[in-house]
Each structure stands twice: as C-alpha cells, then as structure tokens.
Amino acid sequence: xxxxxxxxxxxxxxxxxxxxxxxxxxxxxxxxxxxxxxxxxxxxxxxxxxxxxxxxxxxxxxxxxxxxxxxxxxxxxxxxxxxxxxxxxxxxxxxxxxxxxxxxxxxxxxxxxxxxxxxxxxxxxxxxxxxxxxxxxxxxxxx
Amino acid sequence: xxxxxxxxxxxxxxxxxxxxxxxxxxxxxxxxxxxxxxxxxxxxxxxxxxxxxxxxxxxxxxxxxxxxxxxxxxxxxxxxxxxxxxxxxxxxxxxxxxxxxxxxxxxxxxxxxxxxxxxxxxxxxxxxxxxxxxxxxxxxxxxxxxxxxxxxxxxxxxxxxxxxxxxxxxxxxxxxxxxxxxxxxxxxxxxxxxxxxxxxxxxxxxxxxxxxxxxxxxxxxxxxxxxxxx
Numbered sequence: 257x258x259x260x261x262x263x264x265x266x267x268x269x270x271x272x273x274x275x276x277x278x279x280x281x282x283x284x285x286x287x288x289x290x291x292x293x294x295x296x297x298x299x300x301x302x303x304x305x306x307x308x309x310x311x312x313x314x315x316x317x318x319x320x321x322x323x324x325x326x327x328x329x330x331x332x333x334x335x336x337x338x339x340x341x342x343x344x345x346x347x348x349x350x351x352x353x354x355x356x357x358x359x360x361x362x363x364x365x366x367x368x369x370x371x372x373x374x375x376x377x378x379x380x381x382x383x384x385x386x387x388x389x390x391x392x393x394x395x396x397x398x399x
Numbered sequence: 400x401x402x403x404x405x406x407x408x409x410x411x412x413x414x415x416x417x418x419x420x421x422x423x424x425x426x427x428x429x430x431x432x433x434x435x436x437x438x439x440x441x442x443x444x445x446x447x448x449x450x451x452x453x454x455x456x457x458x459x460x461x462x463x464x465x466x467x468x469x470x471x472x473x474x475x476x477x478x479x480x481x482x483x484x485x486x487x488x489x490x491x492x493x494x495x496x497x498x499x500x501x502x503x504x505x506x507x508x509x510x511x512x513x514x515x516x517x518x519x520x521x522x523x524x525x526x527x528x529x530x531x532x533x534x535x536x537x538x539x540x541x542x543x544x545x546x547x548x549x550x551x552x553x554x555x556x557x558x559x560x561x562x563x564x565x566x567x568x569x570x571x572x573x574x575x576x577x578x579x580x581x582x583x584x585x586x587x588x589x590x591x592x593x594x595x596x597x598x599x600x601x602x603x604x605x606x607x608x609x610x611x612x613x614x615x616x617x618x619x620x621x622x623x624x625x626x627x628x629x
Binding site for chain 1: 440443458460461462463464466470473474477478481482573575
C-alpha cells in the first residue's frame, strides 16, 4: 500500500521534474559551450529527437505508456510538453546565434569605418589638428 | 594658448550620430568653439547627418549599417587609439543635451586628481529638470549598478563621460546598443582605474526628448545585460 502511494506521488510530479531538468540542461549546454562542440551536441539532440519522433509515430502505444509512467494523462500531452521544451531550446539557440552573428557584423562594419577614416587621414597629414580640412568631397560621392 | 579654453587640444569629443540631421551641424559648431578635435561616428544614418557633420568640421567615421550607440562609441575609441595621440576623450550626445563647459570641468578634475575616468551625473547639481518616472528609473539603474559593480554612482546611463587614453585599454564594448553604458561602468570597476563623478547639466529640449530613449527601452537594456552577452 505505502509503496504504491509513494510511486503515485512521484508519478504525478514526474513530468514536472523531467521538464525542469530538461530546460536546465539545455540552457547550460547551449550557454556554456561554444563552437564545434555546441554544433555537434545540437546535431545529436536533433538526431535523437528525430528517432523518438519516428518511434512515436510507429508505436503510439509506447508514448502513451511512457506518458502514464511519468504521470501525464495521455501520450499527446507528453508530446505537447516536449514540444514546449524543444521550442524554448530552439529560441535560446537562435538568440545566441544572432548575438554571435551581430558581433561579426559589428567587427566588419568597424573595420570598414576605420579603413575609410584612415584613407582620409593619410590624404591629409594635419587632419587631426584641423579637422575641417578632412576631405569633404568623399561624403558628396553618394549625394 | 592662454586664450584657449581648458582641454582645447587635449580632449577629443566622440559623438555617435544616427539620423541627427536637423541638429548635428549646430551641435558640432558649438562644440568646436571649445574643442579642436570632434569625431563623429555615423551609425548608418539614412539622412545627410554624415555630410552635415563633415561640413561642420568633424572627422566622420561611417558604419555601413546601423549597429547601435555602443558599437559607434567603440569604433570611435578604436580610431582614437589607432590613429591619434590625443590624451583624453569625452563621449558626447549628438542631440544637443550636453554642455561643453561640463566637459571642460571634467577635464580639469581629471588632470587635478589624476583620474582615468570621469562620469557625468545629472544628480550632483540641481540644474537639470528630470521627469519623475525618469528619475525613478535612473536611480533604480544606479542602485543596481552600485550593487553589481561596487561603484557608487549617483547617475546611470549618462551619455557624458571623460576617458583618459589609457582607460581605453580596459574598455571593449560588446554591447552594441544602450546597455553599453552599464558595460563601461563594469569594465572600469574591473580595471582599478581611478574615477570620479562630476556634475553635468542635461538640457531636455523638445528634440532630445523626441529622439531620446523610451522608458520601455530599460527592459531591453536589462535583457541585453542578462542574456545578450556574446
């Protein structure tokens, strides 16, 4: 009796624990690692995700029994929960990717700006003391 | 030399500009009365800001695309490090809300007390009329800045700062947008550079209020600081 009621309690809380741990692990993996490792882990995750999806499609009963083992009512509910986690993880990965891309664009734009400035400075050695003589024609090129 | 205002040849102004066409010429001509070197970083403006700034006598660096004020400042810092030998720089807003006299005062203070960084604060005198909500948000930001960096600043996100040349070795802004203001503070805190605050006046003109940050942008700043790190 006692053993079964304990398993009932853990079964009810099971899905919450699984989801929270999944989010934490994904977050730490995605934020702590960089470069090739992240990419490899992301591909493995995607691969595993695909395998489960295929298994779920072929054996729908399996998802239902996993769901009831974790204390989720139906297999489709479990799928929804997993989808929420996957969606959140994808958002975070995309965010990190955008930040990294933005840094690259920034460096590129800065390089272009400094290159242009250097060309102006070398055409006029005293340009720093008398900025008004820095080639004003360059700006008119597009006007 | 006796006639020239304090900091005339020793301080370069770094002014990020993004579509400031209506006011930038006036702001530069006014600042040029005091400072001989004015460096504008045009952050991908779609108007005539860059041309106007150049005609007004500024050195103009141009980002080919818009990146944000933090990125523009860092480009200006890189230019000063690599292409000039000027000993001080001041970050200065393009919308005409700062006063050159305040920069001169910061320069004198830095020279006297051998400081590497002087932050402007609008809370150290009563010249600035600050709307109540804005005051609350700035004070909250200053409180959290103090808590997280150990630097007891009275103001946060004030665009006017004076940096000595060697301070640039400790500052590398990766926060492209407005969160750079907090990043400068934390990098100065990590560097052990000598710093102080100096009272400044902010002139909230109709133009600067229209151009200025929405209070909602504080949400973006906090988000960038927490999870926007590259």
